[in-house]
Amino acid sequence: xxxxxxxxxxxxxxxxxxxxxxxxxxxxxxxxxxxxxxxxxxxxxxxxxxxxxxxxxxxxxxxxxxxxxxxxxxxxxxxxxxxxxxxxxxxxxxxxxxxxxxxxxxxxxxxxxxxxxxxxxxxxxxxxxxxxxxxxxxxxxxxxxxxxxxxxxxxxxxxxxxxxxxxxxxxxxxxxxxxxxxxxxxxxxxxxxxxxxxxxxxxxxx
Numbered sequence: 001x002x003x004x005x006x007x008x009x010x011x012x013x014x015x016x017x018x019x020x021x022x023x024x025x026x027x028x029x030x031x032x033x034x035x036x037x038x039x040x041x042x043x044x045x046x047x048x049x050x051x052x053x054x055x056x057x058x059x060x061x062x063x064x065x066x067x068x069x070x071x072x073x074x075x076x077x078x079x080x081x082x083x084x085x086x087x088x089x090x091x092x093x094x095x096x097x098x099x100x101x102x103x104x105x106x107x108x109x110x111x112x113x114x115x116x117x118x119x120x121x122x123x124x125x126x127x128x129x130x131x132x133x134x135x136x137x138x139x140x141x142x143x144x145x146x147x148x149x150x151x152x153x154x155x156x157x158x159x160x161x162x163x164x165x166x167x168x169x170x171x172x173x174x175x176x177x178x179x180x181x182x183x184x185x186x187x188x189x190x191x192x193x194x195x196x197x198x199x200x201x202x203x204x205x206x
Contacts, residue, residue, distance in 0.1 A: 001094070002094075002095065002096065003089045003091075004089070004090050004092070005090055008090050009068075010090075014055045018054065019047045019048065019050040020047065020189075021047065021100050022101050023102035023103075023145075024103065026182075027139065030142070030177070030182075032138070035177075036181050048196060052196060066117065067117040070157060073159070074155060075105065075106060077163060078113060078165065081163065081165065082153075084108045084153075086106035086108055087107045088106055089106075089107055092104060092107075092146060093146075094145070099186050099190070102142065102143045110149055111149050111151040111152055112143060112152045113152065113153045113154075114139065114140055114153070114154050114155070116154075116155070116156050116157070117156075117157050117158065119158075120158050122156075123156050123157070123158040127156070127162065130164070131166055132166055137174075140152050140154060140168050141171055141174055141178060145179060150170060152167075153165055153167055
């Protein structure tokens with residue numbers, strides 16, 4: 001694990017993750033059953049476009065902006081409720097190759113935390129489920145794969161409602177499948193980069 005202390009959402013942060021897969025998008029690469037997703041080719045091409053042309057224009061929905069505003073409040077409540085101290089980091093690379101990353105909402109000792117601040121009806125559904133929502137399986141287990149941490153806490157927060165905090169342990173069989181799929185995806189990504197480098201170089205010569 002290689003930590004990069006930049007502010008999430010900053011120009012430096014976008015540049016650091018330029019053209020590489022991140023755990024928040026692992027659902028575009030890996031299915032919940034651990035197979036390579038049919039959407040992985042489209043996502044690979046998006047990353048290749050970033051590699052050639054730089055960051056795409058970012059956009060923020062009202063829900064995304066609201067989540068960003070509430071995240072510090074949720075993090076403070078997590079620390080108060082659990083007694084855990086959260087270390088904020090901008091980006092984590094899996095290794096020195098820097099070809100895959102995650103942007104955790106915090107590292108906590110030998111664990112981590114993922115914070116979501118959904119609309120109230122979604123939060124209520126998460127409270128009733130009392131487990132990691134299935135839609136975040138790839139992101140959370142992927143973050144464990146990237147960082148090598150032992151566990152990850154998932155937190156859902158809505159002001160004035162009880163928070164949901166659930167501990168997610170490493171699913172080693174699934175993490176092995178993530179490793180296999182990601183190695184395949186990254187190998188293809190690198191080969192495509194090399195092919196595009198040759199194409200663009202040939203056009204410059206011509």
